[in-house]
């Protein structure tokens with residue numbers, strides 16, 4: 001049997017080796033490893049990509065979720081509804097923040113939170129909803145946002161797997177919006193295998209709420225606007241959440257601004273997906289698996305929508 005890895009980081013690294021080594025070298029020469037201008041630059045570029053006013057770097061996608069929940073006062077067992085079909089961190093972060101996760105099932109066509117089932121789960125004690133954009137495919141956000149807005153419930157997007165993905169637009173059902181732009185905040189991961197992978201852990205929170213951005217910036221450094229002056233007691237409960245400079249420095253070089261590595265890597269991944277799809281369609285068992293997924297995933301929008309099918313077929 002031919003084994004095809006879903007991601008080949010070594011092959012990808014070979015294509016950007018020179019740039020990565022020079023970025024690492026710059027960081028080592030500067031001897032500044034936490035926050036600083038490289039992180040600021042990455043934050044500006046991610047905010048531009050996601051069309052939000054702010055992007056706040058942090059140590060991982062999990063920390064992004066914990067910080068986003070904490071910044072909206074999710075604690076003391078507050079109920080948070082999320083998807084059961086996700087990486088552990090979507091629900092685990094709710095527990096870390098002090099909330100209580102509850103699952104609402106997914107739509108089997110998209111593998112993302114089912115708005116119809118969500119409607120019957122939203123009671124007055126629900127503090128937040130965390131839809132998960134999976135495999136680069138955005139959850140069906142419009143009905144989720146409507147349901148939550150009418151009940152005063154906060155929506156925090158788990159966009160760890162969906163940087164650069166968009167919702168609507170191409171289907172004519174509404175204006176295009178980016179992952180991370182739709183909820184009060186969006187949480188991203190730069191885990192090395194992600195669409196925009198770093199060279200270590202890294203995360204980012206996007207928001208267009210100025211007050212929330214300020215709070216997040218404070219929470220990520222233990223509540224201290226000035227070194228050793230800690231204004232917020234509740235921040236002390238969080239573990240260190242500052243992004244490291246080397247990850248940011250390297251990731252900054254890969255952010256999707258035109259012909260940069262992120263754009264070309266995404267393009268290559270798309271072309272690999274197409275080739276694998278073609279190959280699988282000639283293989284009897286694999287094409288059977290493919291057909292099953294095609295049947296249940298006739299999905300709209302999302303620049304990376306097909307990834308969902310490919311990934312499911314290969315796993």
Ligand SMILES: Cc1ncc(COP(=O)(O)O)c(C=O)c1O
Pocket residue numbers: 060061062063086087089090132158160161188189190191201202203
């Ligand atoms: C959907 C989802 N949420 C959150 C996370 C957590 O991100 P990190 O591994 O950077 O903490 C991941 C990472 O795999 C993820 O896939």
